[in-house]
Amino acid sequence: MTAPIDFYFDFSSPYGYLAAQRIEALGAAVGRAVVWRPFLLGVVFQETGSKPLNQIPLKGDYATRDFARMARRYGVPYVVPPDFPFHSVAPCRAFYSLCDQDPVAAKGLAKALYHAAFGTGRRVSKAEVVAEVAGEQGLDADAVRAALQAPAVKERLRNEVEAARAAGVFGSPFFIVEGEPFWGQDRLADLEAWIREGGW
Amino acid sequence: MTAPIDFYFDFSSPYGYLAAQRIEALGAAVGRAVVWRPFLLGVVFQETGSKPLNQIPLKGDYATRDFARMARRYGVPYVVPPDFPFHSVAPCRAFYSLCDQDPVAAKGLAKALYHAAFGTGRRVSKAEVVAEVAGEQGLDADAVRAALQAPAVKERLRNEVEAARAAGVFGSPFFIVEGEPFWGQDRLADLEAWIREGGW
Numbered sequence: 001m002t003a004p005i006d007f008y009f010d011f012s013s014p015y016g017y018l019a020a021q022r023i024e025a026l027g028a029a030v031g032r033a034v035v036w037r038p039f040l041l042g043v044v045f046q047e048t049g050s051k052p053l054n055q056i057p058l059k060g061d062y063a064t065r066d067f068a069r070m071a072r073r074y075g076v077p078y079v080v081p082p083d084f085p086f087h088s089v090a091p092c093r094a095f096y097s098l099c100d101q102d103p104v105a106a107k108g109l110a111k112a113l114y115h116a117a118f119g120t121g122r123r124v125s126k127a128e129v130v131a132e133v134a135g136e137q138g139l140d141a142d143a144v145r146a147a148l149q150a151p152a153v154k155e156r157l158r159n160e161v162e163a164a165r166a167a168g169v170f171g172s173p174f175f176i177v178e179g180e181p182f183w184g185q186d187r188l189a190d191l192e193a194w195i196r197e198g199g200w
Numbered sequence: 201m202t203a204p205i206d207f208y209f210d211f212s213s214p215y216g217y218l219a220a221q222r223i224e225a226l227g228a229a230v231g232r233a234v235v236w237r238p239f240l241l242g243v244v245f246q247e248t249g250s251k252p253l254n255q256i257p258l259k260g261d262y263a264t265r266d267f268a269r270m271a272r273r274y275g276v277p278y279v280v281p282p283d284f285p286f287h288s289v290a291p292c293r294a295f296y297s298l299c300d301q302d303p304v305a306a307k308g309l310a311k312a313l314y315h316a317a318f319g320t321g322r323r324v325s326k327a328e329v330v331a332e333v334a335g336e337q338g339l340d341a342d343a344v345r346a347a348l349q350a351p352a353v354k355e356r357l358r359n360e361v362e363a364a365r366a367a368g369v370f371g372s373p374f375f376i377v378e379g380e381p382f383w384g385q386d387r388l389a390d391l392e393a394w395i396r397e398g399g400w
Contacts, residue, residue, distance in 0.1 A: 048257050057248050058370035062381055072400040073393070170258035181262055186386045190273070200272040 004033040005191070006176045008164050010041035011088035011110075012052075012125075013172035014067040014078070017118040019185040020111060020173075021076050026188055030195045032177065036099075036107050038092045039164040040157070041172050048170050052085040070185070071118075079121040086117075086125035089157070090148055094130045096156045097147030098139070105139060112137050204233040205391070206376045208364050210241035211288035211310075212252075212325075213372035214267040214278070217318040219385040220311060220373075221276050226388055230395045232377065236299075236307050238292045239364040240357075241372050248370050252285040270385070277319040286317075286325035289357070290348055294330045296356045297347035298339070305339060312337050 007023050009016030027034040045051055053063040064080075071078030091113045099106035116122040116133045123129050127148050135141030147153050164174075168181060175182040175191050180199065182191045194200065207223050209216030227234040245251055253263035264280075271278030291313045299306035316322040316333050323329050327348050335341030347353050364374075368381060375382040375391050380399065382391045394400065 044258070048259055050256075050259075056250075058244070058365075058368055059248055059250075061368060062370065062383060065381075066383075069400055070390075073390070165258075168258055168261060170262065181265075183262060183266075184386065186384065186390070189389065190270075190386070193273070200269055 002032060003178045004035050005195075006035050006037055006167075008037045008039055008167075008169045008172065008174040008176070010172040011038055011091040011113060011117065012085045013041065014063075014071075014118060015185040016172040017078075017114045018067075018070055018074060018076060019188065020114050021074060022185075022188060023173075023175075026192050030192060032195065036095070036110055037160060037164065038088070038095050038110065039161045039169065039172075040088060040092065042087075043161050044165055044170050047165065050170075054085065077115075077119040079118065081117045081121050081123065083123050083125050086123065088125065090127045090130045091124050092157050092160075093148045093153045094134060094144050096160060097144065097150065097153045105137070109134055109137055109139065202232060203378045204235045205395075206235050206237055206367075208237045208239055208367075208369045208372065208374040208376070210372040211238055211291040211313060211317065212285045213241065214263075214271075214318060215385045216372040217278075217314045218267075218270055218274060218276060219388065220314050221274060222385075222388060223373075223375075226392050230392060232395065236295070236310055237360060237364065238288070238295050238310065239361045239369065239372075240288060240292065242287075243361050244365055244370050247365065250370075254285065271318075277315075279318065279321040281317045281321050281323065283323050283325055286323065288325065290327045290330045291324050292357050292360075293348045293353045294334060294344050296360065297344065297350065297353045305337070309334055309337055309339065 005023070005027055007019070009020065023034050054060040068078055094113070095106050095110050098109060112133050113124050113130065116129070117124045124133065127145060130148065131141040131145040134144040167176060171183045173185055177191065177195060180194060205223070205227055209220065223234050254260045268278055295306050295310050298309060312333050313324050313330065316329070317324045324333065327345060330348065331341040331345040334344040367376060371383045373385055377391065377395060380394060
């Protein structure tokens, strides 16, 4: 059994959204499972002294333009959510409340939440919207709403954020396979080549 | 006549070095001239509040690893110069002292300076090393040494740095074609696709 690809992302990351459209096809093409691992980029930014791309002079203007143009390149719908950059605690907790019992449903919910935010501009930072999106996915909206405040789920997210930080994750999206890190949706081709070629 | 590709880079940038190996082939493939425009990234960093990649927690470790592995991927020799990250005023001035009269020689000197720094670990921040490398390229080492202190050359570099900043350049390498910006050696494929496909 070959090692999976760990896919780290923040739900508020446009580049994470773009990567989420392509990573499963990449994993299938190279025969690797993909483990989705949402985390809170803001916590890591406290360590690196970074901040959301769109708030940095010069780089912010570029990023705003690049998000939209790369979405066009890949034929993916893209809008800037009204609360962008938003807090992604609620969607993260919803994901981790499901992922152990039903990883397929959790991944489906993650995709639906990303689409809700960046495909249609809904405020997935809000617990009520997360529950709504879960319901639309055929999940139990009430159960998801309750899970957002469950101590075990809160603890799970804290542990996942710490694990991401400990693994050296400092951006979104971020991929690790066999200990090899790749940062950015623009590194998917490198990730694929690294796996196919057995490293460089 | 189609618009050229402006190629902005700092001589102290490993990713700029990697891009310098590939940009001319890309330009030839899409029928575009490439205008090499070295600048001083440190001046731009004062505006964006950024600093050299290798000095940022987490991201620095990643970058150090990534520089070397991407060089291996592309089959390019790579060492970390002893003075890295180094001041690149001298190599920039040498380039601009030549580029109007002899753009081919200036481009050849830029490639040789990049190779001296990242291919063999020489200290190209030093005027004497820049003059040596120029001599090895068949240029007049004394003339280059003198040009490094010429007021007109100093002024030219100041103007080029300001032009880069005004064009929104905030990293190295950075490419602009027909007003469309691309940041990073990992965006060369996007740059090529954008030109071939007439934008997105």
